[in-house]
Amino acid sequence: MSMTTIKDIAERTNLSVGTVSIVLNGRGDEMRISKRTQQRIMEAAQGLGYLPNVSARRLRQTHARNMPVIATFWPSDLSADLLGRFIMGAQSCVLAQEAEFEMTIHPYHRNDIDRIRAICGSGSYHGAILTGLLADEQQELEENRLSVPTVLFNRLSSVYSCAYVDTYEIGRKSAELFASRGHKRVGTIVPEYLVDTMKNLRFKGFVESCTKYGLELEPHHIQAATMTMAGGNAATKRILEGGEPLPTAMYFPLGPMAVAALPVFHRAGIVIPDQMEILTYGDHEAELYSVPSLSTVKLPVEEMAEECIRLVMARILDASAEPTAVQFETPFVFRESCGGFGSMR
Structure with a gap:
């Protein structure tokens, strides 16, 4: 480039x-x-x-601090649990004495690209990390690049450096797992901000693979919800209110949403995993300690955040370098809720 x-x-x-x-x-x-x-x-x-290298200029200025300052943009509807894990990963570079930097978190509303541009163009930041971008947002920011070295968290890009996972494959292998477990009727909850199947690759991978593997996914067994425990609880109630026959396997987009769904199933007399298996995405700490403990597709948030820091620091030091894309694996973590507890890898 x-x-x-x-x-x-x-x-x-x-x-x-x-x-x-x-x-x-x-x-x-x-x-x-x-x-x-x-x-x-x-x-x-x-x-x-x-694209002026504002970061390098700022570092050269005699009155500026020598410590890089990174702006991290976090959409207001993205899970707060993920933000906590992201910060834990980002700080590990400092604790390991690998890098010294300051980082500020900037919440923003969806499609408020002007706010992102204004903050990045203020001259106050050496680099930026963008999280949770929608497809339209990413396209806009790739066609009209930001003025500071930028890294994308969990999005694949040829324009910016990025740390990402194969989101379509996550949906596909989740459906494949349900099929291998002998399920015929499944359900899922979708984040409200990702209800468009053409742009939500994980959901698209799940839906298309359900068809491929012969799994029934009825419209009333797909519920949109905010990515919160309250959202997961309410969406689960709506699925049960739809009446019989219920899904025999449920796929949740975020672990804490599934944790909040467990009391709903318990009060309805649905035994997990005997009558319904549950698979989540993320591997939050709460999933390990719930009853039953929850099987998950692991999103290595901490490791990806740590890599984002390395990538943005590298771009700050050399903004002319080619962008780097680092892919992370998303292994199954089998626990009590799905997958034959302790019997599968």
């Missing part, structure tokens, strides 16, 4: 590299460069797709 340089802009505008550099560093007024010339340079930079 070729990067536009200050020299390219100088050639485009027929100005000196020094003049272009002064303007792009925000010192045009200070050095008495005309507004017209400044505008000419900025328009050329934009036309050429120039």
